[in-house]
Amino acid sequence: MIDYHSKVTFNIDDIKLSYKQKFFLKGLLLLKIFKAKKIITMNPRNPEAQYMSVLDGKIVQVGDLNTIKPQVNYELDKSFENYVLMPGLVEGHSHLFEGALWSKLYCGYFDRQKPDGTMSLGIKNVKELVHKLKHENETLLDPNAPLAGWGLDPIYFDDKALDRKILDVVSDQRPIGILHASGHKLNINSVGLKLAGFLRTGINHEGLPLGDDGLPSGEIRGAETIALVTRHVGLGKDWLSGDAKGLRNFGKICARAGVTTAADLANLQTDEAVEMMLKVTSEPDFPARIVSLRYMQGISPKELIPKVLELKKKSTENLRLGSIKIVADGSIQGFTARLKWPGYYNGAPNGMWYTAPEHIQEAYELALENNILVHTHTNGDEATELALDCLEGALAKFPKNDHRFTLQHC
Incomplete structure (x- = not known):
């Protein structure tokens, strides 16, 4: 018979364990238990709790303190005791460049929250769009600096179609480019077309539809065609990658939405873009x-x-x-x-x-x-x-x- 109550002594180093498990048993790797106002687990068998144990950056258990606390030493962290904790959300389809686009003029139909938490009001028709662009045009000190906007969704507008002549009313001196919400179209004015070399007759390309005058209408279609003009209208040559400030803004957007993986x-x-992303994402507070x-x-x-x-x-x-x-x-x-x-x-x-x-x-x-x-x-x-x-x-x-x-x- 085996005496299950007999005491057995052993050397931890002789047991087949990972070095982290051995460190924990030796007390060299401390278990930390966080207390929260409430923890939403999203597990129907244990939907809510108040304590969570973490070892080496990984969650070990969630439950009440008496259930999850170990017999060995542990650290109780109360920094979240007035907060509700929940699993981070995963955003399966997003684009880093939204963070960089917030340095441009928002021209979307719906109200949208900025990275700093304030709201940018939407525009409901072409008349409001022109008014907003004119106001932005007056604030730019350099008369030749491009005016770039984003978020445009004219499918909601019922007053008139948007073409280069409407944007020319805003300015016939500076290039103007407004990226659509889908990212698949861009509207630019005549100055922008001229800088890109497209303000001429004889063009036959599905990405550059023509107006009644035989010149491009100012609507740019398709990613490759858009890439030919973005640098002329203030959106940058590699607008898909954004920049360091934009990536940090994107991180703020994620945090406000509860997203931890995007x-x-x-x-x-x-x-250059990969080096920038590696640097910014490695920052301690990203x-x-x-x-x-x-x-x-x-x-x-x-x-x-x-x-x-x-x-x-x-x-x-x-x-x-x-x-x-x-x-x-x-x-x-x-x-x-x-x-x-x-x-x-x-x-x-x-x-x-x-x-x-x-x-x-x-x-x-x-x-x-x-x-x-x-x-x-x-x-x-x-x-x-x-x-x-x-x-x-x-x-x-x-x-x-x-x-x-x-x-x-x-």
Whole structure:
């Protein structure tokens, strides 16, 4: 028979434990217990609690103090005793550049909270837009400095369509550019078109629709076309990556929404941008983990894959790299998404292919072969079917039962 009450002595170093477990048992790694006003666990079996134990930055237990406190020494931290704690939220589709855009003029339809917590009021029609732009124009001291805005969603406007001539009323001297809420369109004035080299006849490009006078209307469609003009209208050459101040602003936005992990779903990830993101996200008070995806634009799939594999090696606890974002088509509200029959309700022509179908197929195959995650923007149903067909073909060559490829907006 075994005497279960007999005392057994042993040496901790002889037991097969991790060094952290040994440190804890030896008292070298202290368990910390946090007291809160209330802890929302989101676990239906234990929905609320008041105490939470943490070891080496990881949550061990949640419950009442008598249940979770260890027999060995521990530290009781009451710094959150007047606060409600809850698990951090995950934002599955966001863009770092919103933080940088707050240095520009907000032109959205809906009221929106700024990173500092104050509200920016929305505009309801073109008349209000022009009024807001004129006021901003008067505050800019340099008459040639660009006036940049963002968040525009004219699908809600019922007074008139927006073109370059309306923006020319605001200023015929400084370049003006207003990015749409979808990020798939940009409206600019005549000065902006001239600086970009597009204020001329003879242009035949789906990203530059023409007005009645044969000149571009000022509506810029598609990511690659937009990239040709952003630096002329104050949005910067690499507006998708933003800057250090913008990334810190984005962190503030996350904190206000309770988000602790956010996806950055389209970033060109230049060397300069990656260095900036690594630096800012490593700051002690940066409040979120960023999962940034390399946007496949201006690069072939064969060139992209090795770059993404190298980027993955630079990942840290707060900045995850090594995945790909593909944009197949545009946006439905901007009439640039690819739709199947019967198409758009207003008779608008079908949208744009941002990425050639054969490149999507090739990218999927190479990504599967190299275990790289791919997110694909497919706004229209035709784009969704294309992406599914491409993935089916790629999986036939490189079968994966847990690839986790994702279609956004479909």
